[in-house]
Amino acid sequence: MKLGIVGGGITGLFLAREISKKGKDEICLFEAEKELGGLSRSLREKTWRWPLEGFFHHFFTSDDLVKELLTELGLIDKLVYRETKTSVYSHGRISPFDNLFDFLRFPNLTVFDKLRMGTVLFLLRQLPYFGFFENYRASDIFPKLIGNNGWQEIWGRLMEGKFDRFSKEVSFSWLWSRIKVRSQQLGYLNGGNKQMFDLIAKQIGKNNRLFLDDPVLKIGPAGNSWLIKSKRRSALVDKIFLTLPLPKALKIVKDILPEPALKKFGKLKMIGALNLILRMKKPFLPQGTYWLNILDTGFPFIVIVEQTNLVDAGNYGGENLVYVGGYYSQEDPIFKQSAGQVLKSFSPGLKKINADFEKFLIGVNVFSDLCAQPIIPTGYSAIKPSLELIPDKIYWATPNHIFPWDRGINYSIRLSKQLFRLHQISAR
Numbered sequence: 001m002k003l004g005i006v007g008g009g010i011t012g013l014f015l016a017r018e019i020s021k022k023g024k025d026e027i028c029l030f031e032a033e034k035e036l037g038g039l040s041r042s043l044r045e046k047t048w049r050w051p052l053e054g055f056f057h058h059f060f061t062s063d064d065l066v067k068e069l070l071t072e073l074g075l076i077d078k079l080v081y082r083e084t085k086t087s088v089y090s091h092g093r094i095s096p097f098d099n100l101f102d103f104l105r106f107p108n109l110t111v112f113d114k115l116r117m118g119t120v121l122f123l124l125r126q127l128p129y130f131g132f133f134e135n136y137r138a139s140d141i142f143p144k145l146i147g148n149n150g151w152q153e154i155w156g157r158l159m160e161g162k163f164d165r166f167s168k169e170v171s172f173s174w175l176w177s178r179i180k181v182r183s184q185q186l187g188y189l190n191g192g193n194k195q196m197f198d199l200i201a202k203q204i205g206k207n208n209r210l211f212l213d214d215p216v217l218k219i220g221p222a223g224n225s226w227l228i229k230s231k232r233r234s235a236l237v238d239k240i241f242l243t244l245p246l247p248k249a250l251k252i253v254k255d256i257l258p259e260p261a262l263k264k265f266g267k268l269k270m271i272g273a274l275n276l277i278l279r280m281k282k283p284f285l286p287q288g289t290y291w292l293n294i295l296d297t298g299f300p301f302i303v304i305v306e307q308t309n310l311v312d313a314g315n316y317g318g319e320n321l322v323y324v325g326g327y328y329s330q331e332d333p334i335f336k337q338s339a340g341q342v343l344k345s346f347s348p349g350l351k352k353i354n355a356d357f358e359k360f361l362i363g364v365n366v367f368s369d370l371c372a373q374p375i376i377p378t379g380y381s382a383i384k385p386s387l388e389l390i391p392d393k394i395y396w397a398t399p400n401h402i403f404p405w406d407r408g409i410n411y412s413i414r415l416s417k418q419l420f421r422l423h424q425i426s427a428r
């Protein structure tokens, strides 16, 4: 059978690898960018030994499918978990936020607030997923559970930073999943995620075709087959797997989906993300902090992540690399700005945290994507798309298909496995 896969992120690549292992089908994989890896693709300066993911990336200890894949690829020894330091910037000061002791010393909550929040977080981490979680908005139920102070000082700010104007729509199931899986130790694949994508590409490329820099423009029926029309070519295939973000997938299938389906799926929203990457001669954050959540208002970013407090700066020619990140509505003008323009608007906020940083700045890069994070509203399981878009012919697997978990490489692999099983069943 001839199969078309659209999208060369982890979902598309993993699926292509599973199919090619069986050796029965012929695959054409189309990727719009010049590089594979999607949201986890990398950039590299000449002086760096390792490439760097454009968006900060790490793995949780619970990411079992990532570990399984890395084992099969012979890369598992390079996945190293480390204790990381997390802090928060609140009321104009940085406070460590790693353990119970830090939490108890956090100045902006009463002892009662802390005990209450600590107990709720502990219980939520123990609980399995319950269907009713998705019936509540996080912004309604969580303040009731942890108290208004805890919501206003910490969690409400985190939700606003992550979802911008959509923050009040997000279901409690999303928040539960974030609390449930986050681990104290964070893993990084030494050498970068690019190796994982390159190795997969090498394995599938032997008998199949990978087309880079070749966005698919549309697909349509052609007799008993399907025609994929991309920027550079046309291909006839028997089945198509769309592994790109849902709004982009809809553009490709808009001529073949009935209006009600287009309308229904068109309601599923995503938000964009932008990371400004600072290349510094000196560390940016104090005391080896890896992750700093910004809880004060008035900042145009929500998090600062110092990559070289997770892995050694020597891997990047001695440069200290720092992501300054935020999530923004897709129409936000920030997505049209150059790295210099973003730096200019971020600078006043950055100076509040490190007044002298500009003296040690070597350069900046910017990395952004309009489809970075699905918005999961209440009652999502009733509107969640199924993996089959046109039965037996066109399948899709996007971050909007991941539920109740948050999007992430581990869950993209899980989706790919499900797609592969569906393909096997329908090919019998």
Ligand SMILES: Cc1cc2nc3c(=O)[nH]c(=O)nc-3n(C[C@H](O)[C@H](O)[C@H](O)COP(=O)(O)OP(=O)(O)OC[C@H]3O[C@@H](n4cnc5c(N)ncnc54)[C@H](O)[C@@H]3O)c2cc1C
Pocket: 006, 007, 008, 009, 010, 011, 012, 030, 031, 032, 033, 036, 037, 038, 039, 040, 055, 056, 057, 058, 059, 214, 215, 216, 217, 243, 244, 245, 248, 273, 325, 372, 373, 397, 398, 399, 407, 408, 409, 410, 412
């Ligand atoms: C800021 C940020 C931080 C993250 N941190 C982590 C983390 O720490 N750990 C973790 O596990 N996950 C993290 N993620 C999530 C993770 O990167 C994604 O869940 C995962 O990469 C999604 O893979 P995917 O293949 O499903 O989609 P994508 O990576 O979006 O891949 C889709 C691919 O389709 C291509 N495409 C789009 N349009 C077309 C077209 N018309 N034709 C052909 N190709 C097309 C795109 O170029 C892209 O390569 C993070 C994401 C962001 C935004």
